[in-house]
Amino acid sequence: MTQILQIAAIAVATLGTSAVTMTVMKEDIPDLAVPEGGWKTGHELDGRSFEILGTDVASGAVLDNRITFRNGTFQSTDCQNYCNFGWSDYQSKVIDSVIHFTARTVCPDAPHTVVWYGRVSGDEVVVDGTWTTRRWYWTNQIVITATGADAPVAGDGASG
Amino acid sequence: MTRTGAGGVLLRLAILAAVLALATWGVHLIRDALDLQVRPDNEQQIHQAIMLGSVAYVGLLALPFVPGAEIGLAMLAAFGQAIAPLIYVCTVASMTLAYTVGRFLPISALERLLSFLRMRRAAALVARAALLSPEARLAMLLDGQPKRALGLGLRYRYVALALAVNTPGNSIIGGGGGIMMMAGLSGIFSPLATFLTVTIAVSPVPLAVMFLGLQI
Numbered sequence: 001m002t003q004i005l006q007i008a009a010i011a012v013a014t015l016g017t018s019a020v021t022m023t024v025m026k027e028d029i030p031d032l033a034v035p036e037g038g039w040k041t042g043h044e045l046d047g048r049s050f051e052i053l054g055t056d057v058a059s060g061a062v063l064d065n066r067i068t069f070r071n072g073t074f075q076s077t078d079c080q081n082y083c084n085f086g087w088s089d090y091q092s093k094v095i096d097s098v099i100h101f102t103a104r105t106v107c108p109d110a111p112h113t114v115v116w117y118g119r120v121s122g123d124e125v126v127v128d129g130t131w132t133t134r135r136w137y138w139t140n141q142i143v144i145t146a147t148g149a150d151a152p153v154a155g156d157g158a159s160g
Numbered sequence: 161m162t163r164t165g166a167g168g169v170l171l172r173l174a175i176l177a178a179v180l181a182l183a184t185w186g187v188h189l190i191r192d193a194l195d196l197q198v199r200p201d202n203e204q205q206i207h208q209a210i211m212l213g214s215v216a217y218v219g220l221l222a223l224p225f226v227p228g229a230e231i232g233l234a235m236l237a238a239f240g241q242a243i244a245p246l247i248y249v250c251t252v253a254s255m256t257l258a259y260t261v262g263r264f265l266p267i268s269a270l271e272r273l274l275s276f277l278r279m280r281r282a283a284a285l286v287a288r289a290a291l292l293s294p295e296a297r298l299a300m301l302l303d304g305q306p307k308r309a310l311g312l313g314l315r316y317r318y319v320a321l322a323l324a325v326n327t328p329g330n331s332i333i334g335g336g337g338g339i340m341m342m343a344g345l346s347g348i349f350s351p352l353a354t355f356l357t358v359t360i361a362v363s364p365v366p367l368a369v370m371f372l373g374l375q376i
Contacts, residue, residue, distance in 0.1 A: 003264050006351055013355050014256050018249040025245040059197040082200045110204065117171060131200055137246040138239075140198050 022136065029141040032115040032130040034102045042090035044099045045069035049153040050125045054146030063144060067116075067127070068153065074103040079114055083107035090116075097121070113137060123150040196238050210235070210243070214250050221254035224274070224282035224338030227256070227331060230323070236365070238261070248366035251336075255325065255358040258337040262344025270341075287336055289345050297346035300333070318353055322361035336362075 046069050054063040073087035080086070090103040099120040106113050109118040111134045118127040124147070131142040198206055213235055240252030261270065262336045267290045272284035289297045295314060313320035324330060324339050335341065340358070343349045 007260060007264055010256060010260050010351050010355065013352075014253050016353075017252060017359060021245055021249050021252075025248070027242075056197070056199065059199070061197065061199060063200075078200065112200075112203070133198075133203055137210070137249075138242045140203070140242065142199065 011107055015136060017130075029132060029139045031113060031132055032117060032128060032143075033102070034115065034117045035100075038093040038095075039091040039102065040093060042069070042072050042092035042093045042101055042103075043118075044094060045090070045101055045120060047153060048120075048150050050148040051151040052127055052148030053124065053144040054127065054129075054144045055142040057145060061071060063146065065146065067118075067125075067149065069096070069101075074101070074105070075115070076114070076116070079107075081106060082105070083112055085112075085114070096105070125149070177352070190224070193349055210239075210246070214246060217247075218250050218254040218257065220337075220339075221251065221277065221335075222258040222337040223277075224258075224277065224285055224334040224341055225274065226282075226335065226337065231335065233365075244366040247281065248363060251362040251366070252359055253339045255336060255362060256355060258340035259344040259351075259358070262341035262349070262361060263349075267345060270345075282334070282338065285342070286345070289342060293346045294346045297342055298344055318357045321349065321354070322357050323360075325361045326364070 001060035001159060032142055042106050049066060049068040052065050054065060055061070056063060063078065068075050069078070069090065070087070072089060075087050076085065085105045088105040089104050092099055092101040094100070100114070101118050101120065103116045103117070104113065112131060113134070114129060114131045116127060116129045118125050127144075127146040127148070129144040131148070133140045133142065165366065166343050196206075203252075207303070213231055215233070217228055220226045220231065230252060234248055235243050245297040265273070267286060271286045274286060285300075289300060292300070297312070321343055324333075325336050328340060330336065333339065343354060
């Protein structure tokens with residue numbers, strides 16, 4: 001075998017071992033588990049917006065955010081600012097006059113997936129969420145809980 | 161061993177244990193002070209820092225007499241078990257790179273390259289090795305060992321290589337990168353067996369962090 005072939009074989013072995021190592025050793029973290037059943041294309045919350053104050057459960061960091069619903073789609077201002085998530089379809093259902101909603105949003109430029117699950121009762125909202133980043137070398141997840149209240153919709157451009 | 165001699169050894173061990181305990185405590189203090197949390201607003205910067213650190217780690221660890229392992233330990237300390245697979249992969253890549261350079265780059269070119277990089281000790285190591293037989297180059301890895309150990313080292317050279325890479329204080333003989341480069345230069349280590357040896361030899365720390373919850 002020529003030297004070049006040997007070097008190529010070593011490189012392939014290194015890359016292959018790396019790939020296998022990452023596949024076997026890298027732990028995935030599942031997205032937020034949203035309760036199943038009865039979800040329909042969202043429309044109950046269209047035209048509404050909420051100022052929410054959340055907490056990163058692990059670090060205790062405070063997250064100030066706004067979520068907005070429009071034409072069956074959902075947007076988080078922070079997500080939009082961080083990674084240009086855009087507008088994503090949301091689903092909803094009503095149980096005992098509490099509007100439940102969920103949305104799964106994906107950053108187009110980076111491997112971030114955010115799953116939202118919220119309950120709107122009157123003017124108040126409670127939100128749970130996970131921000132999961134799946135890089136090739138690790139999976140990192142930020143678990144968020146937040147509460148908030150109805151806020152005036154600032155118009156179509158308010159999403160950031 | 162005399163009573164005085166045994167007392168001296170015990171005293172040294174106690175001092176070593178105290179230094180290790182202090183160093184561990186210091187690392188935890190630094191980590192707490194840094195308060196490194198991955199958040200949506202800094203994840204991209206942390207990702208870039210990890211990529212840059214990984215490239216630096218692979219490059220520096222492959223160089224003789226360059227303390228690159230500390231970068232890996234620092235990353236493990238900062239990010240914990242989540243980063244262990246990456247550190248393992250980078251360590252294997254780095255050791256393999258050093259071996260490949262030693263094995264396939266002409267020894268004169270390697271010496272010139274290290275001199276160009278102002279790595280005088282590494283260049284001197286290669287220059288010394290150039291004059292020696294393959295067995296004598298391996299003996300350099302086991303510098304200071306008794307003759308019986310040298311014989312065993314030659315016979316079980318892959319075990320000796322794994323032990324040398326993991327021996328604390330191996331920076332005196334070139335560190336992991338220097339040892340692997342010398343193994344390549346010796347010409348008595350086959351690429352496949354060496355690669356398998358490396359994959360096993362560098363696994364203890366990342367595996368301990370990953371599966372046993374070892375905290376650095």
